[in-house]
Amino acid sequence: xxxxxxxxxxxxxxxxxxxxxxxxxxxxxxxxxxxxxxxxxxxxxxxxxxxxxxxxxxxxxxxxxxxxxxxxxxxxxxxxxxxxxxxxxxxxxxxxxxxxxxxxxxxxxxxxxxxxxxxxxxxxxxxxxxxxxxx
Numbered sequence: 001x002x003x004x005x006x007x008x009x010x011x012x013x014x015x016x017x018x019x020x021x022x023x024x025x026x027x028x029x030x031x032x033x034x035x036x037x038x039x040x041x042x043x044x045x046x047x048x049x050x051x052x053x054x055x056x057x058x059x060x061x062x063x064x065x066x067x068x069x070x071x072x073x074x075x076x077x078x079x080x081x082x083x084x085x086x087x088x089x090x091x092x093x094x095x096x097x098x099x100x101x102x103x104x105x106x107x108x109x110x111x112x113x114x115x116x117x118x119x120x121x122x123x124x125x126x127x128x129x130x131x132x133x134x135x
Contacts, residue, residue, distance in 0.1 A: 010081055011057065013057055015059065027103070031046070041059065083129050085130065088131055091115060095108070114131060115133070116129070
């Protein structure tokens with residue numbers, strides 16, 4: 001019996017939620033399905049896939065918002081996360097869109113069973129897009 005079917009959402013911080021939502025809208029066709037302010041904190045749900053939600057909270061600039069991308073294991077508590085592209089065509093389209101946004105250099109790592117491409121969002125959060133090869 002499978003107990004979990006995936007990750008529902010990932011929560012992270014930004015100092016400009018509108019800029020971030022616009023970026024994910026352009027690149028991932030994200031739909032804003034929640035936009036709330038509670039206890040003085042604004043947060044949104046950005047649906048980027050049928051079962052994938054990004055949940056940024058807007059806070060004033062602070063040490064919790066590093067603006068330098070850093071290298072692996074130097075990026076903070078959340079080093080990165082990876083998004084799964086459903087097809088080769090979707091992966092290639094995301095690559096095109098990320099390059100157009102200057103968010104990625106287009107380099108793709110072929111790891112035999114999958115392709116991996118990294119990018120930085122407007123807050124320098126490092127994220128990967130992965131396409132798992134058939135078989």
